[in-house]
Amino acid sequence: MRRRQALGLLGAAALAGAGGRGAEGATPPVVGLLSMISAAVNAPPIAAMRLGFADMGFVEGRTIAFVERYADGDPARLRAMADELARRAVDVIVAAGGTVAAAAARRATGRIPIVFTAVGSPVADGLVASMSRPGGNMTGVSILTTELDAKRLELLCEAAPAAKTVAAIGFSGRPNLAAQLASVDASAAQIGRTLLTETVAREDEVAGVFARAVGAGAGAILVLGDPVLFNWRATIIERAAHHRLPAMYQWREFADVGGLMSYGPSVRHAYRLAGRYAARILRGESPATLPVLQPAVFQLVVNLRTAAALGLTFPPSILARADEIIE
């Protein structure tokens, strides 16, 4: 309780500072954006985040300023940038791009409020005390990255019933990757599929991993969620197309650019919610008492063009489920 009060006071102090500066009109509060994903790849979600601030009445350049740092998938750079934002004493940090960004920001500061976005399991990853009451200087939006893996596998197998062996590809630097892979393996066993687990550490390893999976008899690919993989999405999609592998992705941003199908919440909406949360914190609310938001709506996006290229026909059950069909 005492800690929460102290944090509440910190929040209030942050507000007072922001309000004071805002009143002068000279220096509006500063939002530090820490992104694991490159600016080019992450542009649409970041735009959505800006909309979140606009929803709360902030006008960029006048009542709010952004300092944006993109690590382009490099964890070391990410940490350095988090430290830099902490040194600059920005008013709030938006940690965009999974647990890795959130953890880097938290390592850099225990004082500046942090709003994370697109984190898989914030409680399991140790970012917050609970979903309803985060309790620290952190809150944000979770997007059920790993919780939906089983469902993705199921949908993939339903779309590609011939594939008895499925390769799951994860980023080797992801925290808790082993547990995630074990969970997917159990799910595969449940529906009678063989799972190959592949990890990739660098973008130039992607091609090799795909070749290895195909060599091992994989008939379909499940790409696990990670901001780094999101950053390499063009390469991954290109490799899947090259090997004519049906593939399931986490987010519609993959299906949009040629991925066969994706199932998950709207990343853009999650970013927008994160923007609103950061704005509320600037207005004086404490991250300790802002519950972690989770998406309630998941979209199944299927790309018929890709399916046609693969010679694949989606069964009616997939088409009945699909929220969006790209033709």
Added chain:
Amino acid sequence: MTTDGAPGAHAREKPRRPLRRKYFVALFAAVAVPLAINGASEAWFGYRGQRALLDQRLGVESRAAALRIGEFFEGVVAQLRWAVQQPWVEPDLDRRRLDALRILRLTPPIAEIHLVDDRGVERLSVARIAFDRQGVAVDRTGDPAVIGARTRPVWYGPVAFRQESEPHMTVALGGDRRGAGLVLAEVDLRLIFDLVAAIAVGGQGGAFVVDHDGSLIAHRDASLVLRGTDAAGKRAMAELREATTGGRTVVTRDPAGRRVVAAAAQIAGVEWTVFVAEPVGEAFAPIRDALWRTGLLVVAGAGFAALLAFWLARRMTGPIRALEQGADRIGAGQFDHRIAIRTGDELQRLAERFNAMAVDLAESRERSERIARLKRFLSPQVAELVERAGSADLLAGQRAEVVVLFADLRGFTAFSARAAPEVIMRVLAAYYEALGAIITRHEATLTHFAADGLMVLLNAPVPCPDEPAARAVRLARDMVGAVARLGAGWSAAGHGLGFGIGAAFGEATVGRIGYEGRHDYTAIGPVANLAARLCGAADDRQILVDAALARRLGPDVGAVSQGRRGLKGLAEPVEVYAVPSAS
């Protein structure tokens, strides 16, 4: 008596409760009290009216909100009915799955659908997160949802908070036809957040929903719901629900801690309550404005009443002050003062009476001053008489037969030469005190006194009722007696003073002589001269009278002729009589 017009000391001190203040209070109260009563009643009825309006408005809003949330569930239920339209036939499983998937696709709030046959066995399920299940028979006969759906058209389960944060509930219903089985749906209640957030009450008001337990299910600020409701919050909500039953509105705090006016309505189907709440400041703004208006009117009215009352009180007390001041000045002897009041009412009449009184007083004072002057040489009785007779005529010069009586002390010149002044004055004071009383008693006129000598007149200006000569003798004898009694003391003190009287009867010119208020009444003629000479000739305790006087005396007086005596200042000797100094 002062005549400078300064009011007396008693008039200068202020009255304890001045009339002006009383008038002011009475007049002010006459206007302000009805005004205040009117204002208060207007405020009260205005408040009642506005409050009733507010109650009505919030009541309508709350029922509309309940209806909208009810419609949300009706929409969910209407979709779910598709799943239990047909009786179960085994090969239908795939078709049913597709139906369920379409429902899932069309109804975002539904997170999972479970289809259960009439025996209570789950045949298939589709879900957004969990695996779908098909062909795996799960016995659900003991599931409260299954039991509930069999006993009522639609069963709504309790609200469960996933991860202690996200509200979910189970909705279950059975098909209309035999063998159609049941459908159980997991509903994600976060999808009603937007619905509730869209409910606007007034400018800043909104709605929130609590379940039967008092847990917050929906609020415009979703984070309040996701944060979960603690025991105190649940208790507060239960109390609020209790307080708002029957469409009442209450002033309370909403889950966000704002002071609001809230009304509640039950949501059909689910055992939930939707509250609509408007911030107190906004909800009561019309009431506050009306109260302000009324208050300002009352204050302005009271101010106007005060001015009016002040003006009227001044107008009413002005003449009274003029009267008071007039009375002061008249009382202070300024009889020429006139009180000018032209109000045409009783006060003017009173002022006129005061003025008339001033005239009377002036006359009265003049008269008393005249009497005072007369009293200098007339005995009080004579003075009154002269005054009553109309003054001046009696004192005018005339020829009258009078007795002139002179008296003086023997040896006074020698005494005054040797005695101390205070002794002289003491002797004279006693002397005149004694003689004055006697002169007054005998109604004689004291015309003149100087040092030890005095001149007394009888039969003028007012004639004596009896024989003036006899009266003169009685007067003289009393004088001698009185001085003899004083003389005993004087002899003891060695003053060596005697006392002699001379009196004469005859015609003399009597009248007032003098100037500017210093008037004496005196007798002029030989008789006065004669009396003075007889006095000078008289020995100690001797009363000498002339022949004219002696002839008018009765034999019992015992006047004894002293023969003719030559008297100083007279050419021929005159016959002198001595009257015994005691009868």
